[in-house]
Amino acid sequence: ISNSPTCSSFFCLRTMLANHSVQLFDVRNPDEFLAGRIPDSINIPLGQLEESLKLPPLQFQQQFGVKAPKKEDDDIVFHCRSGKRSLTALEIAHRLGFSKARHYAGGYIDWEEHEKK
Numbered sequence: 001i002s003n004s005p006t007c008s009s010f011f012c013l014r015t016m017l018a019n020h021s022v023q024l025f026d027v028r029n030p031d032e033f034l035a036g037r038i039p040d041s042i043n044i045p046l047g048q049l050e051e052s053l054k055l056p057p058l059q060f061q062q063q064f065g066v067k068a069p070k071k072e073d074d075d076i077v078f079h080c081r082s083g084k085r086s087l088t089a090l091e092i093a094h095r096l097g098f099s100k101a102r103h104y105a106g107g108y109i110d111w112e113e114h115e116k117k
Helices: 010-018 030-035 046-053 057-064 084-095 107-116
Strands: 023-026 076-079
Touching (some): 010 023, 010 076, 010 107, 076 084, 076 107
């Protein structure tokens, strides 16, 4: 897996999920998340992302049920429906110091297309 800012392919993300080597954050709205989601993704709506990433680790874990990502982590991936919101999420994360974070450019639309095959 490259260190590029995108984990742009379905296959890249599927491999990371299979290896449990990804912290996958879905930045869509809760209703979209409930309607269908990528397995093991954690829903943090885009509007709440910045404040969520600033939470103390224990509070983050209590709120989302997973360990808080660390700024040096290279396995943070954001996704949304089509890639637009996740790109914004990536900009927020990079600004907050999560410099190795990436996004799944195809989003849930791309994931669903591949899963149907």
